[in-house]
Amino acid sequence: MFFIKILDKREKKIGVFFSLGILYFLLAFQFGVGYDYFSYIEIFKGEQEFNSIRGNGFLFYINFLKVITNKEIIFFITSSFIQTVLLYNFLMKLYRNKYIEKIEIYLFILITTTYFLFSLFNTIRSTISSLCFANIFLNYITLKKIKITSILYLFIAAMFHSSFFIGGLLIIIFYAIAKLKCLRKNRMIIYLFICFLLYKIKIIKIIIKFILESNINFYYKYYLESSMAYSPSDGSGVISIIMLMAYILSLIEKKNQTNVEKEYFLNMGVLIYGVSLIINESPILNRLMEYLILFQIFPLQYLMENLETNKLLKVLKMMFLILCLLILLKKIFYKPTREYVYKSIIFNKLE
Numbered sequence: 001m002f003f004i005k006i007l008d009k010r011e012k013k014i015g016v017f018f019s020l021g022i023l024y025f026l027l028a029f030q031f032g033v034g035y036d037y038f039s040y041i042e043i044f045k046g047e048q049e050f051n052s053i054r055g056n057g058f059l060f061y062i063n064f065l066k067v068i069t070n071k072e073i074i075f076f077i078t079s080s081f082i083q084t085v086l087l088y089n090f091l092m093k094l095y096r097n098k099y100i101e102k103i104e105i106y107l108f109i110l111i112t113t114t115y116f117l118f119s120l121f122n123t124i125r126s127t128i129s130s131l132c133f134a135n136i137f138l139n140y141i142t143l144k145k146i147k148i149t150s151i152l153y154l155f156i157a158a159m160f161h162s163s164f165f166i167g168g169l170l171i172i173i174f175y176a177i178a179k180l181k182c183l184r185k186n187r188m189i190i191y192l193f194i195c196f197l198l199y200k201i202k203i204i205k206i207i208i209k210f211i212l213e214s215n216i217n218f219y220y221k222y223y224l225e226s227s228m229a230y231s232p233s234d235g236s237g238v239i240s241i242i243m244l245m246a247y248i249l250s251l252i253e254k255k256n257q258t259n260v261e262k263e264y265f266l267n268m269g270v271l272i273y274g275v276s277l278i279i280n281e282s283p284i285l286n287r288l289m290e291y292l293i294l295f296q297i298f299p300l301q302y303l304m305e306n307l308e309t310n311k312l313l314k315v316l317k318m319m320f321l322i323l324c325l326l327i328l329l330k331k332i333f334y335k336p337t338r339e340y341v342y343k344s345i346i347f348n349k350l351e
Contacts, residue, residue, distance in 0.1 A: 016091055016103055020084045027080035027120055031345040034122030041072045057159020058125055073345065079124050086131035090294065093138045099262060105304050105321075109297045112324035113243070115286075116293045118331075123290065125161045130291040132157035133168045137175075141261065167291030174292065178267035185251050188270055192251075195274035196244050204282045239327060240277075246320065247273055250299035253306045262302065269298035 030037070042048035044062055065074050091107065094100045111117045119127050132153040139150045157164045177183075198204075247270055254266060272292045279285040289296075307317035 016088060016107075019104075019107065020088050023087075023120075024080050024084040026344075027083060028077045029344050030076060030121055031343040033343065034118070036122055036124070040075060040124065044072045044075050057156065058161075060159070079128070082128055083120055083124070083131065086128065086135060090131060090134050090138065093135065093142065097138070097142050097261075098259065099265060100298075100301055101305050106297070106301050108321065109300050109304070109324055110294070112328040113300065114293045114297065116290075119290050119293075123287065126163055126167075126287065126290055129157040129161035129164045130167055130294075132160075133164060133171060133291065134294050136168075137171055141175075163288065163291075167288055170288065170291055171295065174268050174271055174295070175264065177271060178264045183267050185254055188251050188267070189248055192244060192247055192270065192274055195277045196240075199240075199277040199280055202281055204279050204285070208282060239323070242320075242323060246303060247299050250303040253303060262298075265295065265298040266302055269296050269300075272296040273299070 032038070039048060043050045044066070050059060050062075062075070065078060068074060091103055094106065095103050100106045136150045136153045136157070139147050157168070250266060251270060254263065272289075273296050276286075276289055276292075276296060279289070304317055304320070307313040
């Protein structure tokens, strides 16, 4: 990401490509990362049955790769390539359409403050699906029409993961709400405080407990108490309060926003962040939030862009970015769960 910052606008494309190249290497040559790694291998080898209802396209994709080679490494090499290309297209669309000014800051905040990086390892099918829809969404709001590439993205997203329909609908709903004129600064701040209060009293756990103890039955009910789908909690103390204050400050700085579409994205990010706080203790609901993570960080992105007016604000900006880095390091080194422990197949073979 820091390689991007030193490049001028004409070379920005190369900088993003280089940074994502490093990400691709980590993804392609992973070993045992997350809960689904060995399940993907078993599906590839035919040792685990895969229900076609969950994604016909995924079965076709697996069978196509097996024509090339029967070595499972091809699955991770190819899937990682698809993920990074989709992310690259998304980032460049944001930059070209002036929705973000600094790609390096957006990418840094995305990787450090959310579980997006870890979902790239752990939930390959759903991240491909969510990245496809994110690109479709940007194509539409930018051009106000459906491109041929959007149809291709739509086909891939729908065939790879059935959650596409719900996740895609959530993006559309949040964007539609974000455009409402009633979303004034004071109301949005109150909304954040209410969401934070519900998060602190763990309202979602109370609801889940009620559902589990009731006679309400539905598919995937057991996921409500499963730890397999991880919870992206950053702690309930100082960090969560600082993040709340950062989102509130982004709303206070909203008056400086002249780009209407960026204002919609800011509202959208605040709304998503509020919901993410409430459902933080629900692993299965957080899986659906994968579709919204790319839009959740826009308020933080715009706040960092605004903190450039004087030296004091630049210091605050640097302090916040250091905090973001500490959040990432805490996940990786302080009692890390399986999705936060990285191993490479290269070094594993050498051992």
